[in-house]
Amino acid sequence: MIPSPYQQAIYDWIADGSGHALVDAVAGAGKTTVLIEGAKRLKTNKACFVAFNKVIADEIASRLQAIGSSMQASTIHSLGKQCLGKTRIDGNKYTKLCRKFIQGLPDRDIVLKETPEATAVKQLRALVNFAQLTMTDHTEANLRRLVEHYALDGLLSLMAGNGLLWETLWQGVRFIVEAGIDQYQRERIIDFNDMVCLPTVLCLPTPQFDFLLIDEAQDLNRAQLELVLSCTSPNGRLLFVGDARQSIYGFAAADTASIQHIVARTQATVLPLSICYRCPSLLIQLAQQIYPSIQPSPTADRGTVEVISQGTFLKQVQPNEGGCAVIGRCTAPLVSLCLKLLQQGKKAKVRGRDIGAGIIDIVERLKKSKQFRFADFLALLGDYRDAQLELLADEPENEMAIDAFLDRVETVVAFYHAYRDEALQQQAQAAVEGFAAYINDFFSDEDERQCILFSTIHKAKGLEFNVVYVLPEKVPHPLAKNAWQYKQELNAEYVLLTRTKQAMYFIGRLISNLTLPPPEPIPDVAHASLVKTPTLASVGVIAQAETVAAAQEDKKAGGRPRKHKERLQIKVSSNVAAYLRSLKGADDGYSGYLEALIRSDPQFALFTEQATLSCV
Numbered sequence: 001m002i003p004s005p006y007q008q009a010i011y012d013w014i015a016d017g018s019g020h021a022l023v024d025a026v027a028g029a030g031k032t033t034v035l036i037e038g039a040k041r042l043k044t045n046k047a048c049f050v051a052f053n054k055v056i057a058d059e060i061a062s063r064l065q066a067i068g069s070s071m072q073a074s075t076i077h078s079l080g081k082q083c084l085g086k087t088r089i090d091g092n093k094y095t096k097l098c099r100k101f102i103q104g105l106p107d108r109d110i111v112l113k114e115t116p117e118a119t120a121v122k123q124l125r126a127l128v129n130f131a132q133l134t135m136t137d138h139t140e141a142n143l144r145r146l147v148e149h150y151a152l153d154g155l156l157s158l159m160a161g162n163g164l165l166w167e168t169l170w171q172g173v174r175f176i177v178e179a180g181i182d183q184y185q186r187e188r189i190i191d192f193n194d195m196v197c198l199p200t201v202l203c204l205p206t207p208q209f210d211f212l213l214i215d216e217a218q219d220l221n222r223a224q225l226e227l228v229l230s231c232t233s234p235n236g237r238l239l240f241v242g243d244a245r246q247s248i249y250g251f252a253a254a255d256t257a258s259i260q261h262i263v264a265r266t267q268a269t270v271l272p273l274s275i276c277y278r279c280p281s282l283l284i285q286l287a288q289q290i291y292p293s294i295q296p297s298p299t300a301d302r303g304t305v306e307v308i309s310q311g312t313f314l315k316q317v318q319p320n321e322g323g324c325a326v327i328g329r330c331t332a333p334l335v336s337l338c339l340k341l342l343q344q345g346k347k348a349k350v351r352g353r354d355i356g357a358g359i360i361d362i363v364e365r366l367k368k369s370k371q372f373r374f375a376d377f378l379a380l381l382g383d384y385r386d387a388q389l390e391l392l393a394d395e396p397e398n399e400m401a402i403d404a405f406l407d408r409v410e411t412v413v414a415f416y417h418a419y420r421d422e423a424l425q426q427q428a429q430a431a432v433e434g435f436a437a438y439i440n441d442f443f444s445d446e447d448e449r450q451c452i453l454f455s456t457i458h459k460a461k462g463l464e465f466n467v468v469y470v471l472p473e474k475v476p477h478p479l480a481k482n483a484w485q486y487k488q489e490l491n492a493e494y495v496l497l498t499r500t501k502q503a504m505y506f507i508g509r510l511i512s513n514l515t516l517p518p519p520e521p522i523p524d525v526a527h528a529s530l531v532k533t534p535t536l537a538s539v540g541v542i543a544q545a546e547t548v549a550a551a552q553e554d555k556k557a558g559g560r561p562r563k564h565k566e567r568l569q570i571k572v573s574s575n576v577a578a579y580l581r582s583l584k585g586a587d588d589g590y591s592g593y594l595e596a597l598i599r600s601d602p603q604f605a606l607f608t609e610q611a612t613l614s615c616v
Contacts, residue, residue: 006273007034013271014239015041022217022240022259022268026294027287027498028278028464031241032060035213039069047071047211050079050228052219052462071213076224079231080195083204086188093183093191097176098124111168119391123154124169128176132193133221135200138174140167151485153401196223200230208233217242218258225262238266245291245494246461247487278464278501279303285517286504287497290490294498304503305516313469313507314340317452319347320466325453327460327496328471330403331355332410334454337471338442339418347451349444352459356443360436362412367432374432377416385409399479415439457492460499468500472511 003011013021025031035049049064049071051057061073081087090096099121105111112120127143130150136142147155158166183189184198199206200223210233214220217240220228232238244259262268274295276284280303284296308316317324328334334350341348350356366372366380385406392402419438423430455463457475475496476489493511497504510516 004275006271006275007037010034010271010273011038011041013269014038015043017237017269020238020240020266020268021271022242022263022266023271023273024259025241025243025273026276026291027243027246027495028276029273030277031215031273032063034273035215035241036060036063036067036069039064039071039213040067042069042071042211044210045070046209046233048079048207048209048213048231049073050076050212050214052216054078056215056462071211076214076227077192077195079207080197080199080227081190083199083206084184084188084190084195087184087190088188089191090189091191093189094128094176094180094193095121095125097179097183098128098172101172101175101179105168111165114162115165116391119154120165120169123158124172124176126152127155127169128173129193131173132177132197133223135197135222135226138170138177140170143170143173149484151482193223196227200226206230208236210236211239212236213239213241215241217262218244218247220258220262222261225265229266238268240266240268245294245491247491276300276498279498280500280502282517283497283500283504286514287494289514290494290497301502303500304505306503307506307508307510307516310337310507313337313505314344317341317346317469319449319451321449322466322501323449323453323464324467324469325455325460325463325465325499326469326471327455327457327499329457329474329477329492330407331359331456332407332414333471333473334456335411335442336414338452338454339414341452342418349446349451349453350442351444351453351455353440353443353445355456355459356440359408359411359415360439362408363432363436363439372432374430374435377432377435378413381409381412381416400477400485403474403477403479415442457496461495463499465500466502468504470496470504470506470511472506472509475511476513 010023023031023034025034039047039049047070049057049060051060051073052075054075057073057075057078064071064073099117102108102112102117102120102124127147130136130146130152131138131143134146136146144159146152147159155166155169158169180191180194181198181201184194190198198204206227209231212228212232214228219242228238240262242259242262247258263270272293274293275297276287276294277297277300279287279296279300281296281300282303282305284294284300286305287294317326326334326337331350338348338350362381362384366377366384369380372380388405389402392405415438416435419435420430422438423434428434453465476486476493480486480489493513
C-alpha cells in the first residue's frame with residue numbers, strides 16, 4: 001500500500017529525523033498501524049512503545065512481536081513502578097492519610113463545624129491528587145490557581161465560603177505528600193499516583209531508551225510527561241502521538257492544552273496525520289463542524305446519517321458483527337433504553353464495570369441504614385438524594401456535580417423498577433443482595449460484538465463500531481461553565497461523532513450545534529452559477545438547501561405558513577463561543593442576540609434600503 005504524504009513524513013522522521021516530534025493524529029487516522037509500520041524503520045534496539053493502558057500495551061506487544069521488532073511495549077505506570085523496587089499497592093493509601101490528618105487536627109470540632117468529616121477528607125484527597133499529578137508547588141497561591149483551572153467545585157466553594165477549612169486543607173497538602181513519601185520509604189507502600197510521581201520527586205534511576213513512542217499524548221498530565229522525559233537517554237528521541245481534539249480526561253489532571261504543553265516543553269516538530277480512514281464522508285462533514293482539520297479518506301463511502309424516533313430505534317437496532325453501540329453523555333438514559341431492549345429479548349450490555357460499581361455503592365450506602373427494608377428502598381433513596389443535594393447545593397457553581405449525582409440516582413431508580421418487575425414475573429423474593437447482583441450483571445468492560453453495547457462517550461473513546469445510535473441529550477453538556485470545560489465538551493462530541501464506520505442514527509433529534517449535511521452532494525459547478533463571489537455562493541448553497549428543507553416541512557404541516565430563516569455558520573473563538581452559549585437561555589437564544597446586535601448598527605438600515613443582492 002502506498003503511504004499518504006502524511007504517513008511518509010512520519011516514516012522519514014522515524015528513520016532519519018532528529019530531536020523530538022509529535023504526530024497530530026485525527027480520530028480514525030490508523031495511527032497504530034502507522035506506528036507499527038514505523039517501528040520497522042527504527043535503527044535502535046532500545047525502544048519502547050508507551051501505551052495508555054495494559055490492554056493496549058499487550059495488544060501492541062503482540063503486533064510488534066509479529067513483525068519481529070525488538071521494541072518493548074509498556075504503560076507509563078509500569079515504567080514508573082520499575083523505578084520503585086519491590087512494593088505493595090494500596091489504592092486507598094492517600095485517602096487513609098487524609099482521614100488521619102483530619103482526625104488528628106487539634107481544633108477539629110471548630111474546623112468541621114459546618115462540614116462533615118467525610119466531605120473534608122474527600123476534598124483534601126482531591127487537592128492532593130491534582131497537586132501530585134500536576135507537580136504543583138504547595139503554596140496557597142499555586143493551589144488556588146490549580147483549583148480554579150480545573151474548576152474543582154467543592155474546593156471552589158470552600159475557598160469562597162469556609163476560609164478556615166480551606167486554610168486547613170491547603171496546608172495539609174504538604175503534610176500528606178510528605179507522609180506518602182515517608183510511607184513508601186519505610187513500608188514500601190504505594191498507590192498509582194506514586195508510580196508516576198515518586199521517580200521524579202525522588203530523582204530515582206529510570207530505565208533508559210534511545211527511542212520512546214508515547215501514545216494518547218493528549219491525556220498526559222505533567223507527572224507522566226516528566227517521567228517519560230526522564231526515561232529518554234541523553235541522545236534519545238521522543239515521538240508523541242495524540243489528538244488534542246480528544247482530550248476529555250480533565251478529571252485525571254490532563255487538560256485541553258496538554259498537546260501545546262508537550263510541544264513547548266520538548267520543542268517537538270509537529271507532523272499531521274489528518275485523514276480519517278474509519279468514518280464515512282457524511283460523518284466527517286459533521287465532525288468538521290466541530291473541528292475542520294479532519295479530512296475524509298478519498299475512498300470513503302458516503303455512509304448514513306439519519307434522525308430517527310425512539311420507536312424506530314427499538315424496532316431496527318440489532319447486534320452487528322462489526323459492532324453496534326448506543327452512545328450518550330449520561331448513564332441513566334442509556335440504562336433505561338437498555339432495559340427496554342432486554343424486555344424485547346434483545347441482548348444488550350452497558351460498558352463500564354466501574355460505572356456499575358458506583359451505582360452499587362449507593363445501594364450499599366442505603367443498606368447500612370438501621371431502618372433499611374428493601375420494601376422501603378425508594379423512600380430511603382429519596383431521603384439520601386435530598387440529603388446529598390443539600391450538601392451539594394451549599395457549594396456554589398456546582399451544577400455539573402449535582403447533575404452527575406442525579407444521573408446516578410435516576411439510574412438506581414430505573415434498575416429498581418426493572419428488578420422488581422422481573423422478580424414479580426418469576427414469582428421470586430426481591431432482596432437487596434439479588435438487586436446488587438442484577439445491577440452488576442448489566443455492566444461489562446468487554447467490547448462485545450454479539451450484543452448491543454451501551455456506552456457513555458468517555459467509555460467509548462478508542463472504540464469503533466459499524467453502527468452507532470446517539471442519545472443527543474446534554475451533548476455538549478449545557479452546564480459546562482467555563483471555556484476550558486466547554487472545550488472538553490466539544491472534544492467529547494468529536495469523539496462521539498468519530499466512532500462509526502458505516503452509519504450513525506440520532507435518536508429523537510440531532511445534536512443542537514450540528515446541521516445535517518445536504519441529502520446529495522452538490523456539484524462544484526453549482527457554486528460558479530450562483531454568484532461570482534465564492535463566499536456568497538457557499539452561503540447561497542446552504543441557504544438554498546435549507547429553504548428546500550423548510551418548504552418540505554411546510555408541506556408536511558399541511559401548507560400552513562411559517563417564518564423562514566437562513567442559517568449561517570459563523571466561526572468564533574472558544575471564549576466567545578462559551579459567552580454566546582451562556583445567552584442561550586434567553587427567549588431568542590444567542591442567534592437572536594447576534595441578529596439584534598446587527599440590526600442596531602446604522603449601516604444595516606442603509607444596507608437594507610439599497611441591497612439588491614441575492615444568494616439563491
